[in-house]
Amino acid sequence: MDGVSFDLKRGQTLGLVGESGCGKSTLSRTLAGLITPMAGELQLDGRPAPLLGERKPHPVQMVFQDPYTSLNPRCRAGDLLERALIVAGIKEKRERYRIITQRLDQVGLSQSSLEKFPHEFSGGQRQRIGIARALLTQPSLLILDEPVSGLDVSVQAQILNLLVDLKHELGLSYLFISHDLAVIRYMADDVMVMHQGVIVEQASVHDLWAKPGHPYTCALLNESAACPHPLTEPGPVWRLAY
Known part of the structure; x- marks a missing residue:
C-alpha cells in the first residue's frame, strides 16, 4: 500500500473495491492489527488504536471471508x-x-x-x-472482508440484511470489502476504489455511480454492468433494493 489515508465516520459503512491483489486484504489486516505498518498510524476517536495483543476488548474486530x-x-x-x-x-x-x-x-x-x-x-x-x-x-468498528462471497445467493441476502440490522441496532461502523459492486452499492454510504495499492478515488455511492472520476473506476463499473449480479434479481425473502 502507498499513501493510503481515509476517514470512516461513526455509524457509517465505507466500501472498499478493487481487483484481486490490489491491497484490500492487506489494508484490512493492518487495521485489525494483524499486520504492523511500516509507516503511518490508525486512530480511533482521535487517539491511537490499541494493540491487538493487549488483554482487553479490542475496538476493531474482523469477519473473515471463509466462514469455515x-x-x-x-x-x-x-x-x-x-x-x-x-x-x-x-x-x-x-x-x-x-x-x-x-x-x-x-x-x-x-x-x-x-x-x-x-x-x-x-x-x-x-x-x-x-x-x-x-x-x-x-467493537465500534467491524471489518468485513468479502463476508458473503462464499455463500449461496439467497443466503448472501440474509447475511447482508442481518448486517444492516446490527449496524443500526448496535451503532456500528463498517469497513466493507468486496469485489461485488452490487453488494457494495447496497451496503455502503461511501466507497473507496483501490488500484495497485493506492486509493484512486473516494466518493459517496450515489456520486461514484453517477459520475466516476477515475478511469479505473469507470472500468470497474463498466465490467459490473456487463455482468449483472444475481442479487439484483427480485426474491421473495430479500430486502435488497437499489
Missing part, C-alpha cells in the same frame, strides 16, 4: 466464542455465558448452537457464528 476455515473445526461453537471473551479478559464464566447467548440471539441462532461443531452448521450459520464472535467484545 476461520472457525477451529475441533472446537464446539460455545468454546470458540468463550475463548474470544477469555482473551479479552472477561473472567466470570456466568458473564461470558450471558454475553454469548445475547450475541447468538442477535445473529438469529439458538442456544443449542453452542454444542455444535462448525461442520454441523450450514455456510450461512457458520458466518453468523463468525459475526457473533466479532461482536462479543462490543
